[in-house]
Amino acid sequence: MRLEAAKRFERGDGNRAIAADLLVAVRPVEWQRQAWWQGGSAGLESKAPQSLPQPGKRQSTQLERELEKEPLAHGREDQGWTLARTKTVIGRQFHVSHMVQGVWKNQLWPR
Template sequence: MERFKGGKKNKHIADVLRVTERSVDRWRRQWRERGEAGALSRGSPGRTRLNERQIARLERELERGLLAHGWAAQRWTLTGNRTLIGRLFHVSYMVEGTWRLL
């Protein structure tokens, strides 16, 4: 939503989040029509979500840094976060779901 407020183009947002422009267009339309509440994900029915204890563990693991988890990169990416969540909790998130979680 900050990207919408900042005037970023749909293509830029889609590229950063690795999603389609169509998805970003839908999110922007919902944001315009209903504000921030309209743009929030309602989630997939029956989808496994991290509980508070798991989120606390994820925060600790992210603080340990990339090297502790086998990455040589300089900073975390949504894809890296998504991969770490899968490895730690055996839960699969889409990139935009990871963005919302974090």
């Protein structure tokens, strides 16, 4: 979509026409036009997501020790670990914000 929009920007097509043809809202087309204006077609290239922070060896060991304490030690009534609960422990212990997907991808939950 971005590359098609760039071709249309070069031709001088309006934002509304581009949005209607590409079946998107006008606002994203406006943002893309701004990026195109500032950086040309290169300004519209996809920026890969940044990699998630991964714990070092020491932090992994600390996390394992915390998770061995069971959820009750962390204020949970039942004894089940979930990705969301593991995420909370990581945030509290290391002051690092992970998304649940990051906990899953980095395999940080108890198995």
